[in-house]
Every structure is written in C-alpha cells, then in structure tokens.
Amino acid sequence: MSKRKASKHKLDRRMGENIWGRPNSPVNKRSYGPGQHGQRRKSKVSDFGLQLRAKQKLKGYYGDVTEKQFRSTYKEANKLKGDTGQNLIGLLERRLDMIVYRAKFAPTIFAARQIVSHGHIRVNGVKCNVASRRCDVGDVISLGDKAKEMALVIEAQSLPEREIPDYIAPDGNDKVTYNRVPKLDEVPYPVTMEPNLVVEFYSR
Template sequence: MARYTGPVCRLCRRESMKLYLKGDRCFSDKCAYERRSYAPGQHGQRRSKLSDYGIQLREKQKIKRIYGLQEKQFKAYFKEADRQKGVTGTNFLILLERRLDNTVYRLGFANSRSQARQLVRHGHFLVNGRKVNIPSYLLRPGDVIAVREKSRQVGMINEALEALPRRGVMPWLDLDKDKYQGVFRTLPTREEIPLPVQEHLVVEFYSK
C-alpha cells in the first residue's frame, strides 16, 4: 500500500480527533478540524454506529496515522511487541516511541513527525556521534541524539525549537537546546505517553 499523499487534515477529521500532523497549524485557528470537526466527504455529517470491528479498525488507523506508518510496517511492530514479555499494547506503543523520527519530533527538532522523517532521511542527525538516516532506527536508553554541526543553521530545526514550549519535552527525554542534542534517557511508561488512544483495541484487532 502506497503512502497517503493527500490533505492530512482530512485524516484528523476522519478519526474525529486532532492527530497533530501539520505542526504549528494544528495549534492555530486555521486548523481544519477546529473548523469542521465532522468526517470528510459528502456524507461526513451523518451519524453512523460502528460495529466492534469498526471501532477496532478506527483505533488502529488512528495510531498508524499518528506515527505515519504503512500497514506492513505497523503490523511488524505489533508482531514484535507480541513476542516481548509484558502487556502487548504497552510494548507496542513503546516500540513506536523508540523510533528515531518520533524522538526527533519529541525533542522539538521538528514540528511534526513527517518533518522529522524528512530531516532524518536527509542526514541531519547523529546518534552517539554517528550519522543515522534511517527514520525507523530504534533507540535504546542512553543514546544521544544530536543535530550535525553543519545542520544547526537549518531554518525548520530552529523554528521547531522556538515552538517547543507549546508541546514540552517528554519525561523520558533530556534536551540541551544550546548543544542541539538530547538523550533518550529511559523507556517510557504507558502513563508517560500522551496519546488518547486505546491500544488494547489494536491487540483485539490483530488477535482475530
């Protein structure tokens, strides 16, 4: 399945919640979801009752769109989480949070995960002193993520850092704005991951 390239604001409206896919625009009065909080399309304002399967599907789609993944990759993370000890749903979210592109976004070096993915692919970041341009690279506790010296003048990185106070830094990360670097200090707990999602529904969806 190809990556979605249409208007991302339609995705927020389809999932009936802000997915924060467009950075600063999502915090402004230009946000499409704030203007039209119903589903897109000709019949978007109709009320429809979802089946149990439909509820599970929408929750899966919601998480997949938040992290910007394709179905094959998303399902691979679920299988890996299912193999690990502990609660599968929590393991699943922790795996997604460990991605390099997500951490770059969480540290405030990008305004959205899609922007973070682009910056990583273009080689603007170092992990433990080595250039990594793979957005899906999984970080471990203690890893240091830094902006390359020659990339510290990139406009979108500095603009994102200026807007960071609006989002804040997650408790499992440490950020040094002056040095343009952060530390993936520890694995997050479910309570620390600020996502209004019900990951157990994804477990139920894939367990059928």
C-alpha cells in the same frame, strides 16, 4: 521511506480528532468528516470498526507508517513479556524519527522523518538516515551542523504547544539523551490512544 501522499488534514477530519494537536487543524473549525457525506448522522460503530479506527489513528499519528511496518511492530510487541499494548507504544516511541519529533528538532513527525532521511541527525555521533531505526536507552541523538541553522528546526524549538517529555533529556538546543522506554500514560498524545483495541484488531 514511508511517504504520506494524501492530505494530512484528511486524517484528522476522518477521525474527527486533532490527532497531532496542531493549532491549524481543520477539526478545530469543523468536527465532522470530509466529503459531501461528512455531516450525516453517524451510525453505531461495530467492535471491528472501533478497533480499526484505533489502529488507523495510532498508525497515522506515527507518520502513517506502512501497514507492513506497523504489523511487524505489533508482532514484535506481542513476543515481549508484559502488556502487548504497552510494549507496542514503547517500540513506536523508540523510533528515531519519533525521538527527533519529541526532542522538538522538527515541527511535525513528517518533518522529523525528512530531517532524518536527509542525513541531518546523529546517533551517538554517527550520521543516521533511517527514520525507523530503533534507539536504545542511553543513546544520544543530536543535530548535524547544518541542521542547527535550519529554519524548520528553529521554528520547532519555539513551538509553545509541545514540551519535551521526561523520558528524553535535553542537553542544550541540539542534543538529547533517550533516558527510558515510556509507558502509555507518559506519552504526550494530544488525543486518547487505545493500543488495547489495536491488539484486539490484530489478534482476531
């Protein structure tokens, strides 16, 4: 399982954006980067720098998946018909941990990954502990019995800053159906994501 060891808030400050839309993000108070040089005047960023930043932001948003996993997802998206950037977003949104997060079963993507890895999630009634599992349209994702009473889950369901997107259909408080693969403009990102720059980064 991919695990982020560094502070999650550091990614927000390095990007200069509240990429998860959290109310307690330090960017809400300090928009500059971390460290003693964080307030220095920013120099012009090269095309490569913009592409790298877009890749780091998107990869970080999805729970900071490993570079190997992310590059593999890009290669798969590139093989599919249609726009590679849209395909990349579609594949990332099909991850089980992301659907758990979108369904408001967990307050953060990191908590969603933990809930999955601890065996609290069912896919079509069968326990699954693989966060990177790719769900298909029509799959039913539900909470296990113990998870329904977890404080973490109850907290997530009461969060006012997030809503369940249209491509995930809730059935009560403990079950959702993955309706369809979303397009970029349907995904509720708190900040602007630029998958086209990610495609340019990997296709250099």
